[in-house]
Amino acid sequence: MPRFKDFRPAGVIPATLLALNHDLSIDERQTRKHLRDCALVDGVSAVTVNGHASEVHACSFDEQRQILAASLAEVGDKVPLISGIYADGSIEAARLAKMAEHEGASCLLVFPPNSMSMGGQLRPEMALAHYSRIADATDLPIIAFQYPMASGLGYTFDTLLKLFESVPTIAAIKDWSNDVMLHEKHVRTFQGLPRPVNVLTTHSSWLMASLTLGCNGLLSGSGSVIADLQVALFGAVQAGDLRLAQAINDRIVPLSQAFYASPFLDMHNRMKEALVLLGRLDKAVVRPPLVKITDEEVALIGKALEQAGIRREGAMPMAA
Template sequence: MQAAARTLSDRLRGIHAATIVPMAPDYGIDEAQLAIHFASVTSTPGINGLLVNGHAGENFVLSFAEKRRVVELAREHAPKDCLIVSGVNHESSLEAAREAAALEQAGADGLLVFPPNSWALGHADDCVIEHHRHIRDATTVPLMLYAAPVGAGAMAYAPPLLERLVADPRFVAIKEGSWEVATYEQNLRLIRKMRPDFVVLGSGDEHLLTSYIVGSAGSQVSLACVVPELVACLWTAAEAGDWENARAAHEKLYPLAVAIYRDAPGGRATVRLKACLKLLGRLSCDAARPPQLPATPNELRALEQALCSAGAL
């Protein structure tokens, strides 16, 4: 197990695209478009893997069978050496464990455990440990934690709880999405002190550059499914210590990150990602499942302007 964990840890370094799931007008998954999406993103130099069934992939509105099918298609259409991590997101710990086992069987190299949305209302630390334990005991692949944005309230793990989670040797990495620089550095330092081998992926799309300066092994970000070349360029420059070129890439990326993620309401990110891909001619239908509505004229204008600033249009 330790060898497998080290292998996954090494492969997690760099940029991994968190992908969307194309839908037909009737909201069914468009498997042909999804296959093209996977192949297109992973063919970009510098993209080392995929995060499927993440928030960008609408994991909270996909069925059990659909999530499994997403992993199967990723395994089929991505390069053989492409690392595939699948999100696990379910309110029930029992169903989350069942889902995790199925996603592993479908071909996922690792699993990212998302906190259920109900935890935003508050939860006991022991319940969080129990949820992760059910998933751990149902699987054999290496597991990842998810640090939720500080704006998500109780979904974000406080340091004492994060310590308990990181102490489990089955967990080898974290998608650090605190979306707040001070908390990111606090969590990074806590984790490095406990487990220097633990992989911390700075994955707040708006402050990737800051994360790389503070310290990061890479990122799992949905921005990389829209402008993968630019995100890979930012990481390559940062890893080489070429901060001038890293800053130049950041300047191109920042307006797009703001238009997708920061402009209220934040829950519109997936809709905006799909709208970007349609504007770029990479998606024929940008439908997202209800209750999300199509991109508004104002959103489309902001996205088009940001894509131009990024040099993508």
């Protein structure tokens, strides 16, 4: 059963990383520490596991259950846990959803099936079938992960409206439409529906601009490193304090440019390296086909951390 009943996804939600040993097994001790580092930041409303940031593509069903169970044991009494549902088949997605509810997750983040990439946008009934099967397996609230339309995995605006009507447990979208006009249309329309659907931005490379459009929250992998700055930025935007928001954003920008540089797929790899530099993880190991980034790029991440004014754990505070 969910630990936090009637949870509604909103506010600042970090997507957490997965610590691995050198033999590529899960380092549960370090993963639990990382969960605490993210979940216990004042102002964080929930944390996400089994998402892109935790390399869900390379984790088995049993490993995903292990990650969720360990996360719940560590921080589940303090914040709601959102568990990703990443599967190419709807039957497996429903099995993951039922497992997540049984373990105690409070919400699901449903990824689009890669099996829809070759024309699924022309068959909206496929998305409806996928979400309906998941909703039949659990009553947990759902966050629909909206990809860019150019990826072949994004849902059209009309398909999203049909999903919201057909699957009332969809409470939010994680918006990665990567299209400013469409993103604003999502914010203005979905949050104003008779049964509102929150827009949680994941446009972390232009976070301030996205939040100013009126998003009711953010769900971001970079929150694994800068949850405190994201909380501060979200609060400043919500308060209408433009100068403060700009000042916070000035600290975030060097890191967003480092994390989300090309190739984009290395973003969470880079975040692990940042946590090592900060003394929050003891190693940055990723599972193939991801591979370790170069020493030169690690040095650039270190420079970005300095520009952001983020110090290594135990370091002397910076002079005012």
